Amino acid sequence: MDRTAVFEEKLRALIKEKGQNGTIFPTSQRDQMITDILRI
Numbered sequence: 001m002d003r004t005a006v007f008e009e010k011l012r013a014l015i016k017e018k019g020q021n022g023t024i025f026p027t028s029q030r031d032q033m034i035t036d037i038l039r040i
Helices: 003-017 027-039
Strands: none
Touching: 003 027
C-alpha cells in the first residue's frame, strides 16, 4: 500500500469517527493537506 492510500484510509476513518459524510474539507483544501503530509 502506498502512502497516499494509507493516508486516504486514515482520513476516511477519521471522518467516520466524527460521523460526517466526507464534506469536512473542500476537495482542494483536502488535496493540499494530502500534499503537505506526503512531503514530510
